[in-house]
Amino acid sequence: MTTTATISSNCPECDAPVSFDRPPLNGQIAHCPDCSAELEVTSREPLTLELAPEVEEDWGE
């Protein structure tokens, strides 16, 4: 019998759990299920997630 362990870490923005069905790759992009933050896998062991650069919206003149 085989078991599949869920791999997870926490969102650096809102602290929600972020899970992966299979081991993620370095540089892989994921999204937080709560705050939708775009997250980059920066380390596999230990699993570390960092905020990916975001696109700013600036309409000031």
Added chain:
Amino acid sequence: MLRRASIIGGSGFTGGELLRLLHGHPDMEIAQVTSRKLAGQPIHRSHPNLRGHVDVNYTTPDEVESCDVLFLCMPHGTAANEIERWRSLAPLVIDLSADFRLRDPAAVERWYGEPHPAPQLLGDAVYGLPELHRDQLQGASLVSGVGCNATSMNLALLPLARAGLIKRVICDIKVGSSEAGADPSAGSMHAVRARTARTYSVSGHRHLAEVEQALGDIDIDATITAIDMVRGVLCTAHVEPTESVQMKDLWKLYRGAYTDEPFVRFVADRSGPHRFPDPRVLVGSNHADVGFAIDERSGRIIAISAIDNLMKGAAGSAIQSMNVALGLNETQGLGFPGLHPA
């Protein structure tokens, strides 16, 4: 068995929304709808979207018979004068006016300028916002409606107030034209109202009384601006906190307050075009969208909420409160998710 609901003063915007919601509610049927002005005429005279859906003619208030739920949609100051009569007609009365929102008679006189005609009943009425008073609403016989601007402030600030985090808050509120009701006024004519960004209440709006009652003694004010929108309230609350907080702290507070709430959603995305609440996507929906952020320079918290003023800010909350009071599924009849684009 279906429960029968009647509406006193059903020709206005909130009356129309109540009719739309009751028509789609699997546990309810519409009994009578009154309008002195339109008595004898079909309700689609004032609610054209319901033509072919709700085939009821308006009656006069004098003809109203007993029913299970009676909604009062009359001008402020009218319902309270005959409240005993209305309560004799139904075991559950829900008054969407401001007459029973405040519990303190002195506060009524201070904010509305006149003494309350039935102050002995103020303590009996339950404020009809389930996010605040779900337990008290169960089995209630007299429920008040909510102020739309008050609801936007209450839902934006409730988690912060509970945590004692509000030292001072200023709410910048933008509103749609339907807040002014169905009767025309100098400010509602198209030439004045269209394409406007007109601040009409710079401070001291009377809905603040409902916020102070709900959230406690906090230092709060609001500025209300009419913008080019038919439905909707957008509240941007600038909070000077009592202590420094991080985003994770705010997420924890808001999750704690709202995770189990069926109609409160978090909108605080870091990317994409829909990062914060927008009332446009809530048209016709009972949802309240809530978001938050922190200004890193000052530590100020910015809490944002959006609602449809006729729904979560009036008829939607009234139906949700009715569901709770009657022991029905709280979300029954309120499943519409809104429109996009709207």
